[in-house]
Amino acid sequence: MISIGKSVLGVPLWVMEISDKPGKEEAEPAFKYIGNVHGDEPVGRELLILLANWLCDNYMKDPLATLIVDNVHLHILPSMNPDGFSLRRRGNANNVDLNRDFPDQFFPINDDPGAHQPETKAIMRWLEEMHFTASASLHGGALVANYPWDGTENKRKYYYGCPDDETFRNMASIYSHSHHNMSLSEEFPGGITNGAYWYPIYGGMQDWNYLLAGCFELTLEISDDKWPNARELPTLFEYNKMSMLNLVASLVKTGIHGRIFSSDEGRPLPASITITGINSTIHARETSADYHRLLAPGGNYEVVATMPGYKSRSTRIMLGEEAMTVDFVMEPVITPINGFLQRGWSCSLPGPQLEVFFILVLVLVSVFLCFLLKRRVVLNYPKQRQTKRSVLGV
Numbered sequence: 001m002i003s004i005g006k007s008v009l010g011v012p013l014w015v016m017e018i019s020d021k022p023g024k025e026e027a028e029p030a031f032k033y034i035g036n037v038h039g040d041e042p043v044g045r046e047l048l049i050l051l052a053n054w055l056c057d058n059y060m061k062d063p064l065a066t067l068i069v070d071n072v073h074l075h076i077l078p079s080m081n082p083d084g085f086s087l088r089r090r091g092n093a094n095n096v097d098l099n100r101d102f103p104d105q106f107f108p109i110n111d112d113p114g115a116h117q118p119e120t121k122a123i124m125r126w127l128e129e130m131h132f133t134a135s136a137s138l139h140g141g142a143l144v145a146n147y148p149w150d151g152t153e154n155k156r157k158y159y160y161g162c163p164d165d166e167t168f169r170n171m172a173s174i175y176s177h178s179h180h181n182m183s184l185s186e187e188f189p190g191g192i193t194n195g196a197y198w199y200p201i202y203g204g205m206q207d208w209n210y211l212l213a214g215c216f217e218l219t220l221e222i223s224d225d226k227w228p229n230a231r232e233l234p235t236l237f238e239y240n241k242m243s244m245l246n247l248v249a250s251l252v253k254t255g256i257h258g259r260i261f262s263s264d265e266g267r268p269l270p271a272s273i274t275i276t277g278i279n280s281t282i283h284a285r286e287t288s289a290d291y292h293r294l295l296a297p298g299g300n301y302e303v304v305a306t307m308p309g310y311k312s313r314s315t316r317i318m319l320g321e322e323a324m325t326v327d328f329v330m331e332p333v334i335t336p337i338n339g340f341l342q343r344g345w346s347c348s349l350p351g352p353q354l355e356v357f358f359i360l361v362l363v364l365v366s367v368f369l370c371f372l373l374k375r376r377v378v379l380n381y382p383k384q385r386q387t388k389r390s391v392l393g394v
Helices: 043-058 063-071 082-087 118-129 165-178 205-213 230-253 336-344 351-392
Strands: 002-006 012-018 030-035 073-077 134-139 142-147 192-194 216-223 256-262 272-275 278-283 290-293 300-306 313-318 328-330
Touching (some): 012 118, 030 043, 043 073, 043 216, 043 230, 118 205, 134 230, 165 192, 165 216, 165 230, 205 216, 272 290, 278 290, 313 328
Parallel strands (some): 134 216, 142 192, 256 328
Antiparallel strands (some): 012 073, 256 290, 272 300, 300 313
16 A cells, blocks of 8 residues: 555545555556546546455465466555545536546646645655556446547547557547446447547546556546446446456456667567557656567567667567467667777776766866967967067067
């Protein structure tokens, strides 16, 4: 249990981490569930508490529970808006809609970091600290799995897919088709929808997660009734349980996963991973250099690893229905400085840092030589003046 911050009224925003090694960094993907973004949509809050209980009760008993606990770092924030929940209203204590309070890619709204609500700031700090692969927020008022983009450039309503549109459709379908009846929706074919096609919003948490944090987030509408009778909660949980479990498990069951190392000393490298033709980049973690890239199964992909100071590496894969491991070993770029050192010197600095070090040394030497030259000119100047005066007889 950790608190990632406090609400306007000072209520801690408690997060539960469920893992076989909670609080410890492992070369595993991380997933987060967030409930109660809107105070008057409490079903997600209740279902996430039930989900946490179910996972802990069924670890080492149920194969899916065991798979998730052993291979994913699952974080659960049951209530992002505890003040709104207490007040039984959509906004927080300042009556601000938290799902309109994030920076937006299309319009200059919410660009002032100091103007965000405390709950929004807490989420943004959390994602700076944690390297989440994917996530989902739970809402109420409809029954559909919503995916980016949530807005359009001209504020009109139409389908506006993000670079990973196919992958997001696959994620949304995993949730919808595992649900009791979401995929049977007459309003939303297959129980999924592009956000902008449904109705555009701006300043939403979903788009911000994907664009600025590299986290693939869905917005899940899990109950037509925003505030149902408490007696309905067990049924709602059973309707959504397999969807919630399968979405988390998809992080290890699908996509590509790997680690990236340097060829010289085997150091882990926090390199960037891109897929040719998809304008989206994820990064391996600095310490363990593991990466987890969600992709739609059944595709032919070229995976490219890049890192300053190293030669880029790429490989082409055919991704099936199951996950694939793709590791990279990257070679440092050999510069004259690096070549000289490799022939005659021994130094423990990594390649890029080594180049910066020697550039700095060269700059300092140049400055010192300029200083000496200037000093010599100054010292010689009086002698030159004296000689000139003697010649002129003055």
